[in-house]
Amino acid sequence: MTKPYVYITRKLPDDVVDSFREKLNINMWDSAEESVPYKKLLEESKKAEGLVTMLSDPIDETILSQTDTLKVVANLAVGFDNIDIESAKKHRITVTNTPDVLTDTTADLTFALLMTTARRILEAADMVKKGEWEHWSPLLLAGSDIHHKTIGIVGMGRIGEVVAKRARGFDMNVIYHNRTRKQKAEEELGLNYVSFDQLISSADFVVSLVPLTDETHHLFNANVFSHMKDEAIFINASRGKVMDEMALYEAVKSGEIRGAGLDVFEDEPISADHPLLTLKEVTCLPHIGSASLETRYQMMELSLNNILQVLEGNGPMTAVD
Numbered sequence: 001m002t003k004p005y006v007y008i009t010r011k012l013p014d015d016v017v018d019s020f021r022e023k024l025n026i027n028m029w030d031s032a033e034e035s036v037p038y039k040k041l042l043e044e045s046k047k048a049e050g051l052v053t054m055l056s057d058p059i060d061e062t063i064l065s066q067t068d069t070l071k072v073v074a075n076l077a078v079g080f081d082n083i084d085i086e087s088a089k090k091h092r093i094t095v096t097n098t099p100d101v102l103t104d105t106t107a108d109l110t111f112a113l114l115m116t117t118a119r120r121i122l123e124a125a126d127m128v129k130k131g132e133w134e135h136w137s138p139l140l141l142a143g144s145d146i147h148h149k150t151i152g153i154v155g156m157g158r159i160g161e162v163v164a165k166r167a168r169g170f171d172m173n174v175i176y177h178n179r180t181r182k183q184k185a186e187e188e189l190g191l192n193y194v195s196f197d198q199l200i201s202s203a204d205f206v207v208s209l210v211p212l213t214d215e216t217h218h219l220f221n222a223n224v225f226s227h228m229k230d231e232a233i234f235i236n237a238s239r240g241k242v243m244d245e246m247a248l249y250e251a252v253k254s255g256e257i258r259g260a261g262l263d264v265f266e267d268e269p270i271s272a273d274h275p276l277l278t279l280k281e282v283t284c285l286p287h288i289g290s291a292s293l294e295t296r297y298q299m300m301e302l303s304l305n306n307i308l309q310v311l312e313g314n315g316p317m318t319a320v321d
């Protein structure tokens with residue numbers, strides 16, 4: 001029996017992929033770092049039954065409408081804003097993602113970003129390494145406290161709840177905003193539900209964990225930054241396009257808010273001359289929320305298992321609704 005053809009849009013480790021080769025005929029793009037060119041993606045999608053895609057691959061109507069073979073797209077991420085879900089539905093192509101396996105790891109990184117920014121860890125480490133530490137002084141690199149402060153989480157989903165748990169461990173007051181209230185989490189984690197406006201005006205740390213949708217595009221804009229506390233720190237670990245980067249730059253530069261910690265950007269990778277990179281109050285990371293070895297291996301295995309399940313006629317393990 002011929003094995004179904006599956007294309008992976010990045011070079012993944014052989015020790016993960018090889019165990020699926022008995023049942024799947026797998027081909028991969030030959031770089032782990034560089035995205036597959038769009039033309040090649042289009043060409044492969046016309047002959048593959050399954051695609052494993054990265055969050056940087058645009059899986060659009062052109063790709064989804066021009067294939068007679070494609071049955072399943074497994075995105076190596078929990079976010080799926082790079083995929084035209086309506087079009088996939090229309091063409092009866094299953095889309096899967098990688099929820100749960102990355103939740104704790106991403107929550108760890110989100111909290112690390114918050115702590116790094118609040119306590120000015122990068123500035124401090126740089127000073128020591130560059131030999132610029134000349135003396136101890138009472139206000140040397142004095143930052144913001146974390147304990148007993150108020151953290152406001154916008155997007156209290158899987159990752160939001162675990163960040164809330166981390167925050168409770170630091171004796172923080174946790175407020176959140178979602179479109180729907182989560183009574184069980186409120187009771188279990190001691191959270192307080194507030195309106196979006198209340199959250200942004202009362203939180204010391206405003207943390208974005210909302211997916212990118214039409215509704216959340218530029219949710220954090222100049223008007224919103226202007227209503228935050230002067231000492232507020234904005235943390236974005238979800239998607240760059242939920243914030244207006246230039247408005248954030250202005251807000252930090254003018255002292256309207258104290259700083260920001262960002263794992264994601266409107267365009268990735270962010271260009272080296274972007275104004276945000278000039279601000280010492282802004283911590284910037286290269287979209288590494290789920291990047292632990294253990295978690296990335298689990299995400300790869302889950303993606304390939306989703307492909308296998310669908311192509312063997314079983315339901316996907318983690319389908320995007």
Ligand SMILES: NC(=O)C1=CN([C@@H]2O[C@H](COP(=O)(O)OP(=O)(O)OC[C@H]3O[C@@H](n4cnc5c(N)ncnc54)[C@H](OP(=O)(O)O)[C@@H]3O)[C@@H](O)[C@H]2O)C=CC1
Pocket residue numbers: 078079080099100102106154155156157158159160177178179180181209210211212213215216237238239263264287288289290
């Ligand atoms: N930096 C990184 O490397 C990573 C980033 N991510 C990002 O984090 C996001 C969250 O992941 P995860 O927690 O698993 O997702 P979930 O779907 O579990 O949580 C998302 C939450 O956002 C809320 N939400 C959605 N729309 C809105 C809105 N318009 N206003 C307010 N709240 C809203 C939802 O609640 P409700 O529907 O009630 O509003 C839901 O509780 C992903 O979509 C992805 O973009 C994820 C992993 C790693």
Ligand SMILES: O=CC(=O)O
Pocket residue numbers: 055076077078079080102238289290
């Ligand atoms: O950004 C990462 C994801 O899993 O979504």
